[in-house]
Amino acid sequence: VNIDFKAAFRNTRSADLQPRAVRSVNEDDLRTAIHQGNISVVYQPKIECHGGKLTGFEALARWEHPEKGLIPPDLFIGMAEAQGLIDSLTILVFEQALPWFNQFLQQIAGYHNLPTSNDLHLSVNISARSLLNAELFEHIHELCSNNGLDSHQIMLELTETGAMDDPVASLDMLTRLRMRGFHLSIDDFGTGFSSMVQLVRMPFSEVKIDKSFVMTAHTSRESRLVIKAIIELAHSLGLQATAEGIEDMQTLQFLQELNCDHAQGYMLGRPAQGDTFIDWLQQRHQ
Ligand code: C2E
Numbered sequence: 001v002n003i004d005f006k007a008a009f010r011n012t013r014s015a016d017l018q019p020r021a022v023r024s025v026n027e028d029d030l031r032t033a034i035h036q037g038n039i040s041v042v043y044q045p046k047i048e049c050h051g052g053k054l055t056g057f058e059a060l061a062r063w064e065h066p067e068k069g070l071i072p073p074d075l076f077i078g079m080a081e082a083q084g085l086i087d088s089l090t091i092l093v094f095e096q097a098l099p100w101f102n103q104f105l106q107q108i109a110g111y112h113n114l115p116t117s118n119d120l121h122l123s124v125n126i127s128a129r130s131l132l133n134a135e136l137f138e139h140i141h142e143l144c145s146n147n148g149l150d151s152h153q154i155m156l157e158l159t160e161t162g163a164m165d166d167p168v169a170s171l172d173m174l175t176r177l178r179m180r181g182f183h184l185s186i187d188d189f190g191t192g193f194s195s196m197v198q199l200v201r202m203p204f205s206e207v208k209i210d211k212s213f214v215m216t217a218h219t220s221r222e223s224r225l226v227i228k229a230i231i232e233l234a235h236s237l238g239l240q241a242t243a244e245g246i247e248d249m250q251t252l253q254f255l256q257e258l259n260c261d262h263a264q265g266y267m268l269g270r271p272a273q274g275d276t277f278i279d280w281l282q283q284r285h286q
């Protein structure tokens, strides 16, 4: 019997509090925040498109600003990259996400009829420019083993545009990461150039269809055609397809008809604090 995680997570309280108007966040504030560890991580469930089973979580960074409140990543990831702070931020995300994920796996192992740790993975966003930093991945690998996790339980999500900056060096690092066991996902697929070329040449396990297509699927025939083409392309190359940004039932059904593998979106579960999911497990099975 599959527990229906779709229904389960739909009502989890979102950690995405409406951020107060953020007029100016600056580099010095960000540097301080990263040095002081004022970055928190929220998790969005990832679900099997057909049965509704939980397949994993995506870790998403939030900046906890003392005056301005919770700052969304679109306002600081680019700045972190430009300021050379992105690798420190990535480490902060792993330092929080790995112990949480390990705790979740230990909790879930105690229940029947729920996915086991072998069926679940943690996805973490990686800036493509970090691919040139071999030490970062040594560190990440070490953090995984320190937290009782194996690299095959981790999926690294890379954005397509960035991965093209230095294709030779990127391919080299991606191959090494894959050989070490990490799964690789190409994020925001469909928004950059030469997507197909990269898919063929690089050792990805998953293609993530950009939410700009998914969120317009119900109104735009073009979006539906793009989604269909990406899923077919992914499958013909032996990769899994994940759709993000699913906000309504109609879109989920459309994706099911196309045999999309995994689904993420507000309708299935909003990003929420780690405790939310641990509490949910405990309450669900008391
Ligand atoms: P992304 O990796 O494409 O993540 C998906 C974004 O869509 C997340 O926004 C998520 O909260 C949002 N989302 C999920 N489902 C829905 C939905 O149904 N409707 C709508 N409207 N939105 C949905 P978020 O958390 O604000 O992150 C934005 C971007 O920031 C991410 O896009 C990712 O590229 C980047 N990011 C987040 N955390 C990190 C990180 O730790 N490192 C790096 N390098 N980038 C990060």
Ligand code: CA
Binding pocket: 058, 125, 157, 187
């Ligand atoms: Ca992502």
Ligand code: CA
Binding pocket: 187, 188, 208, 209, 210, 211, 244
């Ligand atoms: Ca994405």
Ligand code: CA
Binding pocket: 188
């Ligand atoms: Ca994105």
